[in-house]
């Protein structure tokens with residue numbers, strides 16, 4: 001997967017100072033390259049047979065929904081606050097500066113259904129960890145997390161449930 005790094009652009013100080021943003025849009029633009037990344041994920045997910053794939057807004061939606069469609073598995077959106085209609089379940093979580101919140105529609109998950117969370121990138125793990133809490137709070141059986149990219153130095157894995165599958169494809 002190392003050779004795919006040439007399809008990832010690094011943008012300094014985006015979206016704020018001090019962050020080196022990993023822009024993976026060039027991967028999505030090239031079907032052969034995107035395929036190369038998705039096929040291992042597709043195999044992994046078809047082996048563990050989740051009932052649903054949950055994607056985290058918004059960049060997580062791209063691969064999560066593509067995989068759900070390909071694997072004939074239902075897709076559940078985990079969204080930023082005030083985007084979902086009806087009753088929602090939410091969790092607040094800390095960011096480097098300030099706080100954020102993720103929400104899911106109440107009753108969107110049948111009790112104990114097996115769910116894998118997908119996001120584009122694992123950094124500090126705050127977002128994925130909050131998404132996992134949310135799935136459990138909504139009654140789901142969280143079975144793992146998968147990411148296209150992992151920034152290993154930030155040790156985000158340590159914030160995730162280590163008993164579960166934590167898979168990432170391109171590691172920095």
Ligand code: AMP
Pocket residue numbers: 019020021022023056059060119120121122123124125126127128156
């Ligand atoms: P974290 O909660 O720190 O693990 O951050 C993960 C979320 O923030 C993911 O949804 C990413 O899309 C985004 N993110 C964090 N850091 C970066 C980065 N350096 N480049 C691109 N996206 C990032």
